[in-house]
Amino acid sequence: MKIKKNIYSGLLFFILLVGFYFGAQLMPEPILKKLDNAGIVFGYVLLCFSSAIALHIYFNRHLYMRPGFALLGETLPTMSKAVKAVIIPVSRTEPPEWIIRWLKPQEVALIYTEKRESRDAALALVANYHGTTCKIIPAAVQINEGDRMLSTPDNPVTSKTLVRNYINEFLEKGYKEHEIFVDVTGGKTAMSLGMFQAAEEMRVATIYISGKHDGKVKKPTDRDDAQAIYMSDPGKKGLR
Numbered sequence: 546m547k548i549k550k551n552i553y554s555g556l557l558f559f560i561l562l563v564g565f566y567f568g569a570q571l572m573p574e575p576i577l578k579k580l581d582n583a584g585i586v587f588g589y590v591l592l593c594f595s596s597a598i599a600l601h602i603y604f605n606r607h608l609y610m611r612p613g614f615a616l617l618g619e620t621l622p623t624m625s626k627a628v629k630a631v632i633i634p635v636s637r638t639e640p641p642e643w644i645i646r647w648l649k650p651q652e653v654a655l656i657y658t659e660k661r662e663s664r665d666a667a668l669a670l671v672a673n674y675h676g677t678t679c680k681i682i683p684a685a686v687q688i689n690e691g692d693r694m695l696s697t698p699d700n701p702v703t704s705k706t707l708v709r710n711y712i713n714e715f716l717e718k719g720y721k722e723h724e725i726f727v728d729v730t731g732g733k734t735a736m737s738l739g740m741f742q743a744a745e746e747m748r749v750a751t752i753y754i755s756g757k758h759d760g761k762v763k764k765p766t767d768r769d770d771a772q773a774i775y776m777s778d779p780g781k782k783g784l785r
Contacts, residue, residue: 623648623772629720630720630724631653632656632708632725633653633655633728633731634656635655635667635731636660636662636663641728642673642762643756644754646766646768649678653670653679655670655671655688658696664694667688671685671688698736701739704735704737712725727740727743727750728752745779748779749779750778752774753776
């Protein structure tokens, strides 16, 4: 049956080919010229369309490439001059305080939730470091009013949206992609996942703070009490 089907398909193709050939021979010359011109125009349009697609894929190739999580597991050096802005989830004061003291960002965005511990920790960080060591957003007044609070930490979409907004805000202020970092240490798993996705999509590096006390930071005033570990550096800028 398959052989017969192939034979019939071949005969049909042959008949169509012969038909097109003799049909072209019998057509008036004006019609042939119009068809020829139409073919030239179609070829030009197809070339432009193909070129546009090729350029789009080239300049957005990172969207079509499988992420490799560059620098995964590598240590980010402390006192790095390239760290300009950091987005930090807050559940305790110690990890954010270590970041502020030893990575020395110019500006910090805090991700806090409605939990009292998270809100109080955010307020303490603003009181202790804003204006003296770095600039911290949101301000204490905003935190007390619940402004820019992560209302649903169990939904990764909300944390992703909030982090994207902060990244865009930093970019508008003049920070470069490779100068912005997202810390995913504190908070729930879904919250960290949303933050990580936002960073990956916007080509921003993510880090994790690993303390020496079963992974926890207990002495943020001691530089050796923790280290910043790369989770991913999609911009592939190398160790800062």
